[in-house]
Amino acid sequence: MKTAAFATLGCKVNFYETEALIDLFNRAGYAITDFNNPADVYIINTCTVTHLSDRKCRQLIRRARRKSPQAIIAVTGCYAQVFPQELAQIPEVNLMVGTHNRQEFPRLVEEASPGAKLEMVHPYEESPAFERLSYRANRSRTRAFLKVQEGCEQYCNYCIVPLARGPARSAPLEDVLVEARHIAAAGYREVVITGIRLGMYEDKAAGIKLGGLLKEIEKAAPALERIRLSSLEPSDFDEELVHIIASSQKICPHLHIPLQSGNDYILKKMNRPYNTREYRELVQHLRQLMPHLALGTDVMVGFPGETAEHHRRSYEFLKEISFSRLHVFRFSPRPGTAAAEMENPVDPLTREERWHEINALGQQMARRYREKFYGAEVKILVEKANSDGHVNYLEGFTAHYLRARAVYDGPEAFPNRKGREKPEAFREWKGHDGPEAPRDWKGRMALVKIESVREEILEGKFLLEK
Ligand code: SF4
Incomplete structure (x- = not known):
C-alpha cells in the first residue's frame, strides 16, 4: 500500500x-x-x-x-x-x-x-462555487473542524487572502447540516466552525446567515456539546448574531475578533471597515451579555506609517479592552498587496521592539483573565492523560479556551503496562459515566475544580461526580 x-x-x-x-x-x-x-x-x-x-x-x-x-x-x-x-x-x-x-x-x-x-494552479473566476471536499470525520483530533465559508472581498491593504482564496462564498445549509451530523455521530463533543470570513456566511436560497446557521447546527446535531467559532470580523456582528451567541448553551463564550490596530489612523490606512469606538462598543455589548467572555484578537505592529504615537495609542487601547489572548504579528509586506507599496516603512528593529512590548502586555492580560477562574468548576474536553512524575492528570481546554489540568489520585495515566493489576480506583471510575481507563478519556468531558493558576495553565482537582 x-x-x-x-x-x-x-x-x-x-x-x-x-x-x-x-x-x-x-x-x-x-x-x-x-x-x-x-x-x-x-x-x-x-x-x-x-x-x-x-x-x-x-x-x-x-x-x-x-x-x-x-x-x-x-x-x-x-x-x-x-x-x-x-x-x-x-x-x-x-x-x-x-x-x-x-x-x-x-x-x-x-x-x-x-x-x-x-x-x-488556476486563478479564481468571478463567482466560484463553494468546493466541498470529501470529508469523513476521523478521530485523530479531539475537536472537529467544519468549514462553512470560503474567500473574502474586503481587501484589507496588508492581506494576501483575497488573492489566495478568491471571492466570498458559502456552503449550502443542507450540506453543513449533513456534515455536522456526521461529526456528532463520529463521537466528537466539540466542533469548530471555520471560514476565511466566517461572518459573511450566507445561504441565500435558505434565507439564512451565520446566526441562523448556528441555530440549525444545534438542532441537527444535539450530541455536540460545544460549538466554537473560529474568528469573526468586528463588522460582521449584527444584533441577531450577538443574541444567538450569548443565549446559546452550546456556543462557546470564546470569540476571536481581529482588531489589527488600536489606532484609528492606522485602521483606516489598513482599509479596516471599523474604528476603535465601534470596536469598543461591540465588546461592551458582548460583555454585558457574557460577562466572562474570552476575547482573543490579532494585532499587527509596524504597519507602514505607524509612528511611536500610533503605537502608544494602540497599546493603550489594547490595555483598555483587555483581551484573554493576543496574537501579535509583525507587518510583513506581501507582494501584490497595497501595503507592500506604501511609503514610510517601519524599520525591522522598531517592529521587533513593538512586537515584544505588545506581546508582554498580551501575556499579562492572559494571566489576569485566567485568574478569574480560580475556584471555579469547569469542564475540559480532554486531549491527553499524563503524569509529571508526581501527579496524574487529564488535560484539555475549557469552553473559554483555557488549557486546564484535572489532577487525580487514581490509576496511572498510562495503564498500558501489560499484566498490571487495576488499582482500586478503577472500580470507582467504572461506576462513573465514562470510560474506565484515564487514557480513554481523550475526547470526553471531565469536570475540574480550579485550585491554582500556573503559567499558561489552570490546575485543579478532577471531580468524579456530576
Ligand atoms: S484581513 Fe480578513 S477581512 Fe481583511 S482581507 Fe484579509 S481575510 Fe479579508
Missing part, C-alpha cells in the same frame, strides 16, 4: 482542509503516515500570510526530500495559489495545487513523477 504524509501550516481552515485531503487519499487507497516517516507522497498544505509561513513551507519541503529521495512532494494551499512561480524554482517540488479543484489531487499525484514538475 502506498503511503502519504501531511503537514499543515496556517489557520483552522487549512487544518480542516488537510483532514479532508487525508480522507480523499484514504479513499484513493493510501495509508497515512507521520510526516517524519519515509513516505511515497508528502503533501504540504501551506499558508502565505507572512514571509515566515513561506519559509516554514520551504523547510518542510527540504525535510520531506531528505526523508524520501524518491517521494512525490506536493505543495497546496495559499502559498501555492499565490506564488506558484516561486515554488516552481524549488527543485524538490514535484506538484503544485492551488486552493481549489482539489478533488483531483490523488489523480494528479499518480500523474506526477519525482523527476518532473506538474502545476495545477
Whole structure:
C-alpha cells in the first residue's frame, strides 16, 4: 500500500482542509503516515500570510526530500495559489495545487513523477462555487473542524487572502447540516466552525446567515456539546448574531475578533471597515451579555506609517479592552498587496521592539483573565492523560479556551503496562459515566475544580461526580 504524509501550516481552515485531503487519499487507497516517516507522497498544505509561513513551507519541503529521495512532494494551499512561480524554482517540488479543484489531487499525484514538475494552479473566476471536499470525520483530533465559508472581498491593504482564496462564498445549509451530523455521530463533543470570513456566511436560497446557521447546527446535531467559532470580523456582528451567541448553551463564550490596530489612523490606512469606538462598543455589548467572555484578537505592529504615537495609542487601547489572548504579528509586506507599496516603512528593529512590548502586555492580560477562574468548576474536553512524575492528570481546554489540568489520585495515566493489576480506583471510575481507563478519556468531558493558576495553565482537582 502506498503511503502519504501531511503537514499543515496556517489557520483552522487549512487544518480542516488537510483532514479532508487525508480522507480523499484514504479513499484513493493510501495509508497515512507521520510526516517524519519515509513516505511515497508528502503533501504540504501551506499558508502565505507572512514571509515566515513561506519559509516554514520551504523547510518542510527540504525535510520531506531528505526523508524520501524518491517521494512525490506536493505543495497546496495559499502559498501555492499565490506564488506558484516561486515554488516552481524549488527543485524538490514535484506538484503544485492551488486552493481549489482539489478533488483531483490523488489523480494528479499518480500523474506526477519525482523527476518532473506538474502545476495545477488556476486563478479564481468571478463567482466560484463553494468546493466541498470529501470529508469523513476521523478521530485523530479531539475537536472537529467544519468549514462553512470560503474567500473574502474586503481587501484589507496588508492581506494576501483575497488573492489566495478568491471571492466570498458559502456552503449550502443542507450540506453543513449533513456534515455536522456526521461529526456528532463520529463521537466528537466539540466542533469548530471555520471560514476565511466566517461572518459573511450566507445561504441565500435558505434565507439564512451565520446566526441562523448556528441555530440549525444545534438542532441537527444535539450530541455536540460545544460549538466554537473560529474568528469573526468586528463588522460582521449584527444584533441577531450577538443574541444567538450569548443565549446559546452550546456556543462557546470564546470569540476571536481581529482588531489589527488600536489606532484609528492606522485602521483606516489598513482599509479596516471599523474604528476603535465601534470596536469598543461591540465588546461592551458582548460583555454585558457574557460577562466572562474570552476575547482573543490579532494585532499587527509596524504597519507602514505607524509612528511611536500610533503605537502608544494602540497599546493603550489594547490595555483598555483587555483581551484573554493576543496574537501579535509583525507587518510583513506581501507582494501584490497595497501595503507592500506604501511609503514610510517601519524599520525591522522598531517592529521587533513593538512586537515584544505588545506581546508582554498580551501575556499579562492572559494571566489576569485566567485568574478569574480560580475556584471555579469547569469542564475540559480532554486531549491527553499524563503524569509529571508526581501527579496524574487529564488535560484539555475549557469552553473559554483555557488549557486546564484535572489532577487525580487514581490509576496511572498510562495503564498500558501489560499484566498490571487495576488499582482500586478503577472500580470507582467504572461506576462513573465514562470510560474506565484515564487514557480513554481523550475526547470526553471531565469536570475540574480550579485550585491554582500556573503559567499558561489552570490546575485543579478532577471531580468524579456530576
Ligand atoms: S477581512 Fe481583511 S484581513 Fe480578513 S481575510 Fe479579508 S482581507 Fe484579509
